[in-house]
Every structure is written in structure tokens, then in C-alpha cells.
């Protein structure tokens with residue numbers, strides 16, 4: 001894996017396997033229609049790796065990394081002939097009780113570092129170079145909360161794939177040769193009703209999540225009347241193979257505004273896996289038995305992107321038409 005030199009040199013742009021961090025910024029922007037704007041965006045994406053070096057080298061222990069994801073509409077403006085097989089806009093879901101909306105997004109930037117100031121500096125220079133042709137749809141600064149807890153108080157990220165399972169779950173393989181090594185990325189910004197959550201007894205919270213709260217032990221809910229979040233998000237095929245995704249959720253919030261959130265970000269080799277997780281969460285299994293996490297957590301955004309490898313990204317932006 002590319003991580004072996006990360007103590008000596010900045011982390012290559014588009015490293016999906018960059019370390020989980022203390023801080024992260026999630027930026028979603030749209031790109032105006034003018035050819036000159038597209039040209040500028042292409043040149044910024046072309047220089048993304050250099051920008052990570054420029055800022056990241058100032059403190060290597062800060063482990064700055066950045067992944068750019070491209071939405072379907074922008075992809076089609078850049079290149080009409082070839083696109084990742086599954087890339088399409090986020091499909092909104094209407095469950096009986098809860099809905100997942102689709103919101104605009106041409107580009108996603110997932111910026112991670114041990115230091116919030118490195119994320120800030122990188123974002124500042126990035127947006128400066130993108131200029132006025134891009135419109136900010138959503139900007140969220142997340143932080144690591146104690147032992148990787150979400151603001152509901154549960155440890156979040158435990159079941160992430162590790163070792164060789166990480167690329168096998170998160171990176172496209174030879175099923176789509178042109179885009180091997182890239183990843184589908186889905187983001188959703190959730191806001192929590194913490195007042196209602198706090199009034200929910202801890203054992204009920206634990207049934208909803210599928211793990212114990214203090215010590216993070218998995219709860220077997222095979223015979224429970226309602227499946228937990230953990231079980232609804234577990235995807236298996238007819239042969240019993242499990243399909244994981246790589247999550248790097250981050251809490252964010254402004255207590256003074258009663259804003260408490262989780263920024264969900266999932267990287268997957270197959271887009272259908274995340275879509276199936278969402279279907280099971282919102283529609284339920286069996287239908288109607290939806291994820292009760294949603295009674296306390298409302299998605300305000302929903303967007304799908306493809307994060308190509310560094311070299312594919314460079315080829316894509318260098319070959320873009322009508323610059």
C-alpha cells in the first residue's frame with residue numbers, strides 16, 4: 001500500500017487509504033457552465049497533488065490528505081466517451097417515514113489532517129485558485145470526538161475494512177479496468193435531535209445502533225423484532241459474501257445553534273453496495289422496519305461522486321474538451 005513512505009513525504013492526492021484524522025473538511029461545490037470555469041477547475045485538479053505537497057510538507061506529522069470526487073454531470077462535461085460503470089447522480093429515497101434527499105454537487109473535496117489549521121490552509125488556497133466560477137453548496141468542518149465517537153455517543157468506524165480487505169472493499173477492481181483503483185463516494189450531512197436521543201434509555205440506543213455504548217461490543221440481533229443500524233448496513237449476497245465499505249464519518253456542530261451532526265462519507269468499490277445500505281436503512285428490512293437511527297438523524301444533503309486515482313484524474317483533466 002502507498003502508506004509506507006508517509007512519514008517522509010506528503011500523502012499523494014487521491015489516497016483513499018490515507019489515515020483517519022483528528023480533523024476533516026468536507027466541501028461540495030458546483031461548477032458554472034462557462035468553458036473558462038471548466039478550464040480553471042481542470043487546472044486546479046491537475047495541480048491538486050502539488051497543493052497537497054505545498055501545504056502538507058510544512059508539517060509531515062500533520063498527515064494532510066485530499067481526495068477529489070467528481071459528480072456525474074461534471075464527469076460528462078469533462079469526458080463523454082468513458083465513465084465509471086456505475087457513476088450516476090445520488091438516487092433520492094422515499095421511505096414510509098424518512099426520506100434521503102439528493103442535493104447538487106459537481107465536486108467533492110475530502111480534506112483530512114491531524115491539524116485543523118492544515119485543513120484550513122489547504123481549503124483557503126484551493127478555493128482561492130478555483131475562483132468565482134464554483135459555488136459552495138456545503139462546507140463542513142469535522143472533528144474527532146474522543147475515541148472516534150459520533151455525537152450520539154457511540155464509537156463510529158469500528159467495522160471498517162482493514163489490511164487487504166480495504167482495497168478489496170473500497171477500490172474498483174478489474175470489473176472496470178479503465179477506472180481500477182478509484183472509488184465511488186457517497187456523502188450525506190446528518191443533523192441529530194440530541195434532546196430526543198438523550199431521553200432515549202441507553203439500552204434502547206444500543207438496540208438501535210447494534211453495539212454497546214461504553215465498550216463498543218457488537219450486539220447479536222438476529223432474533224430481535226427490529227434490526228439495528230449495524231445489521232441493516234450489513235450487505236451480503238446469495239452466497240453469503242459480505243460487502244463492506246470504507247467510512248470516515250466525522251462529527252460537527254455548533255452547540256450555540258443547537259446544531260449537532262454527523263457527516264457521513266462512504267467509499268466503495270461498488271456503488272450498488274452503498275445504495276443497498278441506504279435502501280435497507282430507509283425502506284427497512286422487512287419493508288417498514290426502517291433504521292430507527294433515522295428517528296433522531298435527518299439527512300440534509302445527499303450526493304454521489306467518483307474519486308479516480310491520481311493518474312486517472314490527471315489524464316481526465318488534461319484531456320478535457322473545449323478548454
Ligand code: HEM
Pocket residue numbers: 150152154155156157158159160188190209211229230231233234245247262264266274277278293297
Ligand atoms: C447519522 C448517520 C450515521 C451514524 C451516526 C452512524 C453510526 C454508526 C455506528 C455507531 C456504527 C457502529 C460501529 C461501526 O462499525 O462503525 C455504524 C456502523 C455502520 N454504518 Fe453507520 N452511521 C450513520 C450513517 C450510515 C449510513 C448512511 C451508512 C451507509 C449508507 C452507514 C453504514 C454503516 C456500516 C456499513 C456499518 C458497519 C456495519 C457492520 O458492522 O458491518 N452508516 N454506523
